[in-house]
Amino acid sequence: MVAGIELGGTKSICVLGTGPDDIRAEARIATTDPVTTLDAVDEVMRRWHDKHSFKAVGVASFGPLQLDPASPDY
Numbered sequence: 001m002v003a004g005i006e007l008g009g010t011k012s013i014c015v016l017g018t019g020p021d022d023i024r025a026e027a028r029i030a031t032t033d034p035v036t037t038l039d040a041v042d043e044v045m046r047r048w049h050d051k052h053s054f055k056a057v058g059v060a061s062f063g064p065l066q067l068d069p070a071s072p073d074y
Contacts, residue, residue, distance in 0.1 A: 001054040005041055007061040012037055014044045016052060024052075034074055038067070 001024075004015045008031060016025040025048060029040045048054065059065065066074050 003054045003057045005059045016048050
């Protein structure tokens with residue numbers, strides 16, 4: 001089981017499954033500010049990991065991925 005996160009300009013999508021033909025869960029999250037969006041993604045991922053214990057996460061982002069809140073381009 002693996003998870004995927006696609007961070008888009010208007011929405012972010014989280015998926016869980018074994019491959020493109022076996023999606024077992026999907027969550028759509030409105031993209032707002034970084035803290036709110038990443039908190040929502042984190043909540044979905046933690047819930048799924050507790051239940052399914054996935055082994056890997058893939059991330060796709062529409063732009064540079066900066067996770068340090070102290071960074072000027074966060």
